[in-house]
Amino acid sequence: MPVYEHLSTFAGKDVTDSSFEHEGESVPLAYEPGTMGELAWRVGTSYEGTPFADVFGAFLEQNDTAEVTHLVIGYWGASYDDNPDVDPVRLVVDAAARLPNLRALFLGDITMEESEISWIEGFDITPLFETFPGLEHIGVRGSGPVLNPFEAPALRTLRFESGGLSNGAVRAVGDSDLPVLESLELWLGVADYGGRTTVEDLAGILSGERLPSLHHLGLEDSEIQDDIAAAIASAPIVARLESLSLAMGALTDQGAEALLSGQPLTHLKRLDLHHHFLTDPMMERFRTALPGVEVELGDQRRPEDDRVYVAVAE
Structure with missing residues (x-):
């Protein structure tokens, strides 16, 4: 996209x-x-x-x-x-x-x-949080923004749009003090453009220990979307979410099976999986398993030469 x-x-x-x-x-x-x-x-x-x-x-x-x-x-x-x-x-x-x-x-x-999004230079954005402690909303688009752990007492929404978000920035978010953060969205991207995040890098976010107020989590646009879905299936943060997005990535039936087999998702108001590689039977399983949840299953894709891909890379 x-x-x-x-x-x-x-x-x-x-x-x-x-x-x-x-x-x-x-x-x-x-x-x-x-x-x-x-x-x-x-x-x-x-x-x-x-x-x-x-x-x-x-x-x-x-x-x-x-x-x-x-x-x-x-x-x-x-x-x-x-x-x-x-x-x-x-x-x-x-x-x-x-x-x-x-x-x-x-x-x-x-x-x-x-x-192109991969050509937008990344900068160290940590000084923004240090200089403007009253910031409530931050969005960043581009390749490889640098980020160190920070304190943001007023921050309510944080969004990174990238075709390759560094694992250092992802870890920094999980290690930061964000007491009132309500919405977190990360476009993780692909390794070819610097997006080398692993499930281990997401541990601080998935534990939810520093995110007591989080209601919406988006871990999107990832080539390891199946691994992320499997981690989400048992992540402590999920129980208090109202909405979850694993959209824009390379999600297949393997990751979807792990997600459906894990902790209940029936408490969610919305689950966004658009741009995915799920088969028709798996899509129907989601609709049946989550009747009270708004499940976004649009933009169904087919592998190209047995290759799955993310929505945003270059």
């Missing part, structure tokens, strides 16, 4: 661009004072457009950004551009004094037309 469009909403607010491109230059849009907190603000540039650092600087200087609660960072350049050294994380961190009320941040609202 390649990303073809920019975000239209984020964390409950409509996304609007902070500027527009005219003859290769970024032109700021003017907004009335007192309205900045009503929207999610998208700041980005384009290939061969105004350098991102200048666009971001203009956004800070020409607006009352103390009102901003939701910020979406779009295209900032890539390794094949003329400005490969832009670090959007550092720019946001350095602007902390101008963004005192930041509560929601999406890093990498970049479409396939602008860059």
